[in-house]
Amino acid sequence: MLLNNSAQSTKTLDFEKKLAEALDKVNEKQLKAEQATQDFLAGKVDDIHQVLILAQEAKLSLELAVEVRNKIVEAYQEISRMQI
Amino acid sequence: MAFFSSFQITASALTAHRLWLDTIVDNIANANTTRTPAGGTYNRKDVIFEEILEAKAGFKGGGVRVSQIVEDTKTPYRYVFNPNHPDADPNTGLVKYPNVNINDEIVNLLAAQRAYEANVTVFNTAKAMYAKALELSR
Numbered sequence: 752m753l754l755n756n757s758a759q760s761t762k763t764l765d766f767e768k769k770l771a772e773a774l775d776k777v778n779e780k781q782l783k784a785e786q787a788t789q790d791f792l793a794g795k796v797d798d799i800h801q802v803l804i805l806a807q808e809a810k811l812s813l814e815l816a817v818e819v820r821n822k823i824v825e826a827y828q829e830i831s832r833m834q835i
Numbered sequence: 836m837a838f839f840s841s842f843q844i845t846a847s848a849l850t851a852h853r854l855w856l857d858t859i860v861d862n863i864a865n866a867n868t869t870r871t872p873a874g875g876t877y878n879r880k881d882v883i884f885e886e887i888l889e890a891k892a893g894f895k896g897g898g899v900r901v902s903q904i905v906e907d908t909k910t911p912y913r914y915v916f917n918p919n920h921p922d923a924d925p926n927t928g929l930v931k932y933p934n935v936n937i938n939d940e941i942v943n944l945l946a947a948q949r950a951y952e953a954n955v956t957v958f959n960t961a962k963a964m965y966a967k968a969l970e971l972s973r
Binding site: 798800801804807808811814815818821822 | 839842845846849850853955958962965966969972973
């Protein structure tokens with residue numbers, strides 16, 4: 752029982768870590784897109800498609816993060832509705 | 836984020852085809868150039884595309900890049916008789932013009948444009964697929 756519990760807790764820790772990592776990646780993509788836009792406006796990058804592709808990547812990964820959040824919130828609501 | 840690798844591949848293709856476009860534009864711009872820094876007439880330039888090989892999960896590939904830009908010296912030059920031209924041959928009076936055929940360049944231009952468009956379409960398809968995948972959870 753005790754072993755089971757500790758395994759459970761490491762698992763939640765792992766999930767937390769994974770979630771934080773994923774969010775970090777999303778943030779990184781946003782920053783990269785921002786940087787690319789800045790560079791393009793400053794005339795450092797002349798490939799407009801690079802800028803737009805990075806922006807799309809950032810947008811899509813943010814959408815993925817939102818979907819994941821929706822799922823988590825849904826799960827939380829499901830638990831909070833649980834009869835004790 | 837392996838899904839974004841398709842974006843990277845189309846990005847490489849877009850970059851390569853833009854460089855091809857630049858080369859064609861250079862050819863057209865210099866269609867009548869008789870003087871170059873290297874001396875002599877302008878030679879039309881061609882791009883050589885090269886596959887980028889990168890082993891990814893399940894397939895090998897990773898886009899395209901321009902490995903080099905070569906000068907075309909095989910296509911015959913255009914000779915025009917004009918003894919008054921400063922660059923005319925003193926003996927024959929012929930001026931050697933570049934081996935750029937505008938019609939060929941326009942055809943290449945259209946090909947480059949269509950290839951660019953095709954890659955944009957691929958990008959949009961990949962994007963639509965990703966967006967559709969996000970709808971799975973709804």
